[in-house]
Amino acid sequence: MERADVRGRPWRRGGALAVSAVLTAALLAFHRTVPNSPGGLGSLLESFLPWLGLVVVVLLALALLRRSAVALVALLLPVAAWTYLFGGLLLPGPQPGAGDxxxxxxxxxxxxxxxxxxxxxxxxxxxxxxxxxxxxxxxxxxxxxxxxxxxxxxxxxxxxxxxxxxxxxxxxxxxxxxxxxxxxxxxxxxxxxxxxxxxxxxxxxxxxxxxxxxxxxxxxxxxxxxxxxxxxxxxxxxxxxxxxxxxxxxxxxxxxxxxxxxxxxxxxxxxxxxxxxxxxxxxxxxxxxxxxxxxxxxxxxxxxxxxxxxxxxxxx
CATH class of the missing domain: 3.60.10.10 (Endonuclease/exonuclease/phosphatase)
Structure with a gap:
């Protein structure tokens, strides 16, 4: 029983990290749903949206430190959302054309x-x-x-x-x-x-x-x-x-x-x-x-x- 319980712990610890990962993914994927009033909150978020990638990096480090399997799985969501939104920008551009x-x-x-x-x-x-x-x-x-x-x-x-x-x-x-x-x-x-x-x-x-x-x-x-x-x-x-x-x-x-x-x-x-x-x-x-x-x-x-x-x- 003790051995089974130990094996199950990685799926129990890190619940707060998993929730944070899901929330980060939601902000990336559904940033347009964040209201812009009062205070222009939506525009403020969108002005720095790519930097939510740093939140993902911090959460990843904490998940590894906590050895939290559930947090690591949850982090796939913001990683996928960030990659969809901004990953293409990091790819090299095509070769210049004569009419460019x-x-x-x-x-x-x-x-x-x-x-x-x-x-x-x-x-x-x-x-x-x-x-x-x-x-x-x-x-x-x-x-x-x-x-x-x-x-x-x-x-x-x-x-x-x-x-x-x-x-x-x-x-x-x-x-x-x-x-x-x-x-x-x-x-x-x-x-x-x-x-x-x-x-x-x-x-x-x-x-x-x-x-x-x-x-x-x-x-x-x-x-x-x-x-x-x-x-x-x-x-x-x-x-x-x-x-x-x-x-x-x-x-x-x-x-x-x-x-x-x-x-x-x-x-x-x-x-x-x-x-x-x-x-x-x-x-x-x-x-x-x-x-x-x-x-x-x-x-x-x-x-x-x-x-x-x-x-x-x-x-x-």
Whole structure:
């Protein structure tokens, strides 16, 4: 009897760990069911959703320490959920194609003390297009001067800009300003880039910042601006669309549904971009319609509090 009881113990101990594993799996698989009010709890969870993988690692270590068979079996659930959601991002991307576009997205920061070095670092990645946010004087003139030789086509509206190796036409300002902002605020543009393969509608945007407060996530302006940008993309007549911007949200955040419902995010790559000192999330995004964002990765730090991201896009 004693020997049988000892053999049965691994299935009895670790019940709390098993419950924690099931709850973690539920959060991963059903994160959209977490209410977003009060305090934007759902969006907050989705902003850091990949990091639930660390919870799985901790639970695994504790299960092994406790020698809990039931906890180890339960951990298969969050492992499967995390792998389904994020495992594909870790796979290597396909080989570059002849018609691919390489683009760089970067919030350069209005406090950047080395705009020339930042511009050179972005150009060294060899992109076809460079989208920048937080462009202010006198740094703007430095970006224009430094990038002029390799990127003869450029357009700036407010604090966002686009530099291109290919001709740019039909530029217009995007009205994505939330109603509650009364001061001058211009953070969006739309342009047509004439690539060797086709015309592409390129959108560059910088959505309002999100703040984490004691009362929760303050994101109403960001959410409103995302909805306005989504409407503009939905009304775009050109077939192929590329959106680059500091969206102050991850592609898992339901607040960006007006965009992610219409545009595809990267198939491969994680590319955490913020904060630059210890990046834990990617709020700098590259998305596309009638094109596939094959791979996205972050570049080394510049003088900004964001890391640049570079993506490879294959038009359909």
């Amino acid at each position: 576009l390489v683009v760089v997205q970067h919030n350069v920061s209005d406090e950047n003390t080395d705009p020339a070095g930042t511009a050179r670092a972005l150009a060294e990645a060899g992109p076809d297009l460079i989208a920048l946010q937080e462009l202010v004087s006198p740094a703007l003139a430095v970006y224009e001067r430094t990038l002029a030789a390799d990127y003869p086509y450029r357009t700036v509206r407010g604090t966002v800009g686009l530099w291109s190796k290919h001709p740019v036409t039909d530029v217009r300002l995007l009205d994505i300003k939330p109603r509650g902002i009364t001061e001058n605020w211009s953070r969006g543009l739309r342009a047509v880039v004439h690539t060797p393969q086709r015309e592409v509608a390129v959108y560059v945007a910088h959505l309002p910042s999100v703040r984490v407060r004691a009362s929760g996530l303050a994101s109403s302006w960001r959410d409103e601006s995302a909805a306005l940008l989504g409407r503009a993309v939905a009304a775009e007549e050109l077939r192929t669309v590329i959106l680059m911007g500091d969206l102050n949200g991850t592609v898992d955040d339901r607040a960006l549904d007006p965009l992610t419902a219409r545009l595809d995010a990267a198939e491969r790559g994680v590319a955490f971009s913020f904060p630059a000192a210890f990046p834990v999330t990617r709020i700098d995004q590259v998305m596309a319609r009638s094109a596939t964002v094959r791979h996205i990765r972050s570049l080394p730090a510049t003088g900004s509090d964001h890391l640049p991201v570079v993506a490879r896009i294959t038009p359909h």
